[in-house]
Amino acid sequence: MADKCRVRITVNGVAYDQEVEPRLLLADFLREDLDLTGTHVGCEHGVCGACTVLLNGDSVRSCLCLTVQADGAEITTVEGLGTVDNLNSLQQKFREHHALQCGFCTPGMLMTATDLLSKNENMSDEELREGLSGNLCRCTGYEHIVNAVRAAMNE
Amino acid sequence: MSKSSDGGIDLTRPKIIGAPVQRLEDPRLLTGHGKFTDDVKLRGTLHVALRRSDHAHARIGTIDTAEAEEMPGVVGVFTAELLDALTRPVFATSKMKDYHATPVRALAGGKVRFAGEPVVAVVAQSRYLAEDALAGIEIDYTPLEPVVDPEEAAADNAVKLHDHLPGNVLVARRFGVGDVEQAMGDAPIKVGGRFRFHRKTPTALEARSYLADYDQGTRALTLYASTQVPGIVRDALVEVLDMPGSKLRVIAGDVGGGFGGKASLNPEEILVCALSRHLGRPVKWTADRVEDLISTSQSFDEIVDAELAVDQDGTFLALKADILGDVGAFSIYPWTAALEPMQVAGFLPGPYRVPNFSANVRAVATNKAPMGPYRGVGRPISAFVLERLVDMAAKKLAMDPKEIRLRNFVKEEEFPHRTGSGIVWDRSGFTECLERAADAINYPALRKRQAEARADGRWLGIGIASYAELTGIGSRLSAAPGMPINTGTESATISVDSSGAVTAHFGIASHGQGLETTLAQIVAEEMGVRLEDVEIVQGDTSAVAHSTGTYASRSAVIAGGAGTLTARTLRGKIIEAASHLLDVDMADIDFADSLISARGTNKTMSLRELARAVYSQMGSLPGDIRAKVDLQASEFYDPHFGTTTSATHLAAVEIDPETYEVSIEKFVVVEDCGRVINPMIVDGQVHGGVAQGIGAALFEEVVHDVTGQNISATLVDYVIPSAAEVPSMEVHHLDVEAPSTLGGYRGMGEGGTIGAPAAIANALNDALSHLGVEIMELPMTPERLFQVISAAQDGEAESS
Ligand code: FES
Ligand code: FES
Numbered sequence: 001m002a003d004k005c006r007v008r009i010t011v012n013g014v015a016y017d018q019e020v021e022p023r024l025l026l027a028d029f030l031r032e033d034l035d036l037t038g039t040h041v042g043c044e045h046g047v048c049g050a051c052t053v054l055l056n057g058d059s060v061r062s063c064l065c066l067t068v069q070a071d072g073a074e075i076t077t078v079e080g081l082g083t084v085d086n087l088n089s090l091q092q093k094f095r096e097h098h099a100l101q102c103g104f105c106t107p108g109m110l111m112t113a114t115d116l117l118s119k120n121e122n123m124s125d126e127e128l129r130e131g132l133s134g135n136l137c138r139c140t141g142y143e144h145i146v147n148a149v150r151a152a153m154n155e
Numbered sequence: 156m157s158k159s160s161d162g163g164i165d166l167t168r169p170k171i172i173g174a175p176v177q178r179l180e181d182p183r184l185l186t187g188h189g190k191f192t193d194d195v196k197l198r199g200t201l202h203v204a205l206r207r208s209d210h211a212h213a214r215i216g217t218i219d220t221a222e223a224e225e226m227p228g229v230v231g232v233f234t235a236e237l238l239d240a241l242t243r244p245v246f247a248t249s250k251m252k253d254y255h256a257t258p259v260r261a262l263a264g265g266k267v268r269f270a271g272e273p274v275v276a277v278v279a280q281s282r283y284l285a286e287d288a289l290a291g292i293e294i295d296y297t298p299l300e301p302v303v304d305p306e307e308a309a310a311d312n313a314v315k316l317h318d319h320l321p322g323n324v325l326v327a328r329r330f331g332v333g334d335v336e337q338a339m340g341d342a343p344i345k346v347g348g349r350f351r352f353h354r355k356t357p358t359a360l361e362a363r364s365y366l367a368d369y370d371q372g373t374r375a376l377t378l379y380a381s382t383q384v385p386g387i388v389r390d391a392l393v394e395v396l397d398m399p400g401s402k403l404r405v406i407a408g409d410v411g412g413g414f415g416g417k418a419s420l421n422p423e424e425i426l427v428c429a430l431s432r433h434l435g436r437p438v439k440w441t442a443d444r445v446e447d448l449i450s451t452s453q454s455f456d457e458i459v460d461a462e463l464a465v466d467q468d469g470t471f472l473a474l475k476a477d478i479l480g481d482v483g484a485f486s487i488y489p490w491t492a493a494l495e496p497m498q499v500a501g502f503l504p505g506p507y508r509v510p511n512f513s514a515n516v517r518a519v520a521t522n523k524a525p526m527g528p529y530r531g532v533g534r535p536i537s538a539f540v541l542e543r544l545v546d547m548a549a550k551k552l553a554m555d556p557k558e559i560r561l562r563n564f565v566k567e568e569e570f571p572h573r574t575g576s577g578i579v580w581d582r583s584g585f586t587e588c589l590e591r592a593a594d595a596i597n598y599p600a601l602r603k604r605q606a607e608a609r610a611d612g613r614w615l616g617i618g619i620a621s622y623a624e625l626t627g628i629g630s631r632l633s634a635a636p637g638m639p640i641n642t643g644t645e646s647a648t649i650s651v652d653s654s655g656a657v658t659a660h661f662g663i664a665s666h667g668q669g670l671e672t673t674l675a676q677i678v679a680e681e682m683g684v685r686l687e688d689v690e691i692v693q694g695d696t697s698a699v700a701h702s703t704g705t706y707a708s709r710s711a712v713i714a715g716g717a718g719t720l721t722a723r724t725l726r727g728k729i730i731e732a733a734s735h736l737l738d739v740d741m742a743d744i745d746f747a748d749s750l751i752s753a754r755g756t757n758k759t760m761s762l763r764e765l766a767r768a769v770y771s772q773m774g775s776l777p778g779d780i781r782a783k784v785d786l787q788a789s790e791f792y793d794p795h796f797g798t799t800t801s802a803t804h805l806a807a808v809e810i811d812p813e814t815y816e817v818s819i820e821k822f823v824v825v826e827d828c829g830r831v832i833n834p835m836i837v838d839g840q841v842h843g844g845v846a847q848g849i850g851a852a853l854f855e856e857v858v859h860d861v862t863g864q865n866i867s868a869t870l871v872d873y874v875i876p877s878a879a880e881v882p883s884m885e886v887h888h889l890d891v892e893a894p895s896t897l898g899g900y901r902g903m904g905e906g907g908t909i910g911a912p913a914a915i916a917n918a919l920n921d922a923l924s925h926l927g928v929e930i931m932e933l934p935m936t937p938e939r940l941f942q943v944i945s946a947a948q949d950g951e952a953e954s955s
Contacts, residue, residue: 045444102360139667
């Protein structure tokens with residue numbers, strides 16, 4: 001086992017100062033070390049997007065990122081959006097439009113959509129679908145997800 | 156639907172059943188607070204990594220684990236030798252004759268039968284350390300000839316997978332009606348050929364995950380499992396581990412999709428349970444995606460030689476088929492190897508009158524992961540084969556594909572109709588679905604546009620697929636032919652506790668269908684309480700005495716029926732107690748929106764007050780009444796047979812003549828799924844099913860090389876459609892005539908996947924019909940399209 005490295009990472013506004021193995025994936029750091037299990041791992045090879053989080057405001061795949069690479073960064077995970085009693089507007093739109101079934105892809109979808117919406121004002125459906133195409137959902141057929149993100153965009 | 160007769164429900168109240176209510180499970184799932192199996196953390200948990208076979212077929216020699224055992228964090232390294240001592244093998248038995256079962260074991264012993272089969276388990280402090288130790292294991296294999304091609308596997312002289320069996324054919328059966336040979340011989344027009352549907356894998360986004368927790372103090376074991384069938388798994392584990400059911404509990408918390416891939420008993424479930432009991436610690440295993448793609452049950456792998464005979468006017472005369480299902484290395488528990496290929500045959504006659512029908516079915520073992528259920532089970536293949544045959548016949552007769560279907564559908568006055576395979580259709584809107592779909596897509600205008608596009612050299616095609624399926628299957632039929640497990644009944648228990656809260660217990664296991672919401676809708680409306688006051692307990696074997704789970708489009712119909720009956724019984728008890736407490740006639744009690752009131756007075760009572768009076772305030776009720784109005788009820792529901800769900804899918808596709816890329820311009824689904832509980836959820840089920848059907852038609856294929864290696868074991872190679880490939884869809888629901896199921900529900904969770912591949916295949920065929928191409932194989936990837944088009948063009952060049 002390699003020596004541990006010290007990382008200082010802010011997650012959802014909380015500052016952490018921790019020793020981690022250099023090989024520890026950011027996804028595992030969030031899920032196992034911080035117990036933030038809202039970030040899901042669907043493939044571990046960068047295709048499904050379930051593990052998407054925001055790193056300094058940009059969406060990244062936490063299964064392709066080592067924890068040490070995130071040293072000094074600000075991370076937002078799904079737990080950093082609204083709460084069960086107070087969903088944020090994107091989460092609310094997902095609920096109203098039935099944009100989730102099993103909910104496994106949902107945290108990644110929400111983080112990707114948050115990133116998309118923060119950078120683009122007016123996306124056509126085609127652009128929206130393209131923007132979401134890096135996140136796989138096996139349940140919904142995407143129709144309701146597109147509707148929800150469009151509704152959030154138009155709000 | 157008449158409700159007033161039996162439930163005494165106020166018909167003026169806004170309905171909960173039928174309303175697009177927001178899902179109760181959403182807030183936790185949207186905020187990252189769902190609890191999927193891998194999210195469950197227990198103190199002292201040990202983690203498993205598996206060394207899987209890298210041979211498709213080999214004898215296992217010595218296994219050297221010494222080095223692995225010394226590696227950091229390793230608690231133990233285990234092989235079949237120990238696991239066989241800790242467990243008893245379990246077999247998927249069947250009442251079908253000439254069926255051969257194969258054992259389900261935790262780890263392979265003696266022989267490996269597919270690349271990816273688990274052979275050695277490393278248990279360590281963390282998954283990272285367990286995986287590190289895999290490199291320290293040496294396995295001495297003697298390779299055997301891999302059996303990869305299903306036709307070769309079925310031959311008499313084939314190398315055998317299971318030495319104790321006579322051959323690789325695990326089950327064979329022939330059935331039908333009428334005299335097919337005679338009818339075929341006399342028929343003026345015949346179409347047919349060899350159809351190939353290539354192997355798929357369900358690919359739920361959450362890979363399989365299991366966590367077993369053995370409590371040494373109570374000798375009880377809890378398995379947290381991403382499964383669709385906690386009840387089936389629990390009952391199997393009772394045998395495997397030789398423990399009483401009272402000490403074995405299986406909990407399927409939030410489950411990240413299933414689609415059939417989590418509907419069987421898996422070796423890893425047995426493994427973590429046996430190891431947890433052996434080590435006295437919680438033991439967890441979570442598949443990574445590669446493991447999931449190579450070891451989760453696969454599906455839809457069939458070769459079908461089929462022929463349809465029709466009269467000059469398009470009337471179907473006879474249908475015959477020879478179906479060879481490649482079921483992989485083992486007969487899946489509990490469904491058996493018969494499930495998928497038999498279902499192909501069973502549903503082959505479709506929604507049509509087919510007076511003469513015969514099918515010959517074989518399920519053959521090969522060195523691949525076992526075949527299990529996947530959304531639609533067999534029916535996507537039946538629909539593909541039959542609907543292609545129908546279009547081939549229409550083309551030969553120069554008849555419109557819509558017309559030939561309308562001519563042959565079972566007509567309104569012909570229901571109930573028994574098909575040549577013995578399935579009985581109750582009244583369903585076969586004709587209505589097609590007519591409505593054609594209207595929705597404006598069929599004549601689309602045909603016109605197609606003619607214009609074709610004149611411009613564009614490859615635009617229109618494809619129709621109509622199908623019928625049996626859902627909500629009761630106890631008289633088995634969800635899998637010959638399987639000795641009852642999947643046709645459900646019971647529910649509902650109670651009002653001493654605080655007045657309503658909890659309803661069910662045996663089903665939601666894994667994305669939103670059953671917490673739909674069942675709460677049924678209970679709330681039938682009982683007279685507010686939706687938010689109902690707590691649904693499901694996915695937990697401790698909830699009810701007998702359960703299986705959620706599969707085969709059964710839960711809304713069967714659990715919904717049990718919930719309806721139970722809610723009505725409990726409502727009766729509440730009204731009776733209230734009539735005593737408020738001192739008015741039962742007929743004068745209103746109970747709606749969780750509030751009890753005496754009509755014509757200002758006397759009201761909350762459920763909490765009622766519960767307090769019944770449970771706590773002794774003397775508030777006469778003793779004999781108190782005994783009668785205990786605030787809980789349990790009822791059982793069995794729909795006996797099941798009910799027909801039907802649909803038409805209509806697709807318009809365009810193929811790029813340069814790149815052979817397919818774009819789906821329009822996709823319309825019209826289905827008759829009976830009474831809708833929650834239209835939003837029903838739409839979502841159709842969309843998701845269609846997306847999987849599109850994947851099956853255009854992208855998805857599990858590929859094995861000649862040595863039996865799975866060479867599509869990442870999501871880069873096994874391509875499931877993204878938002879960019881799935882079109883916007885139009886979905887319409889018909890409720891043509893209420894079926895006999897309680898509540899009038901029909902199952903509808905699988906249909907999308909049944910119709911879409913056939914509709915797309917027909918659309919592709921239509922787009923290329925001027926080139927003389929026949930689409931006989933799915934998925935039609937751009938590469939395959941290139942091949943079939945080149946072959947047709949070469950053929951033309953040769954003949955000219
Ligand atoms: S888990 Fe990271 S992309 Fe799939
Ligand atoms: S909701 Fe299940 S994978 Fe998207």
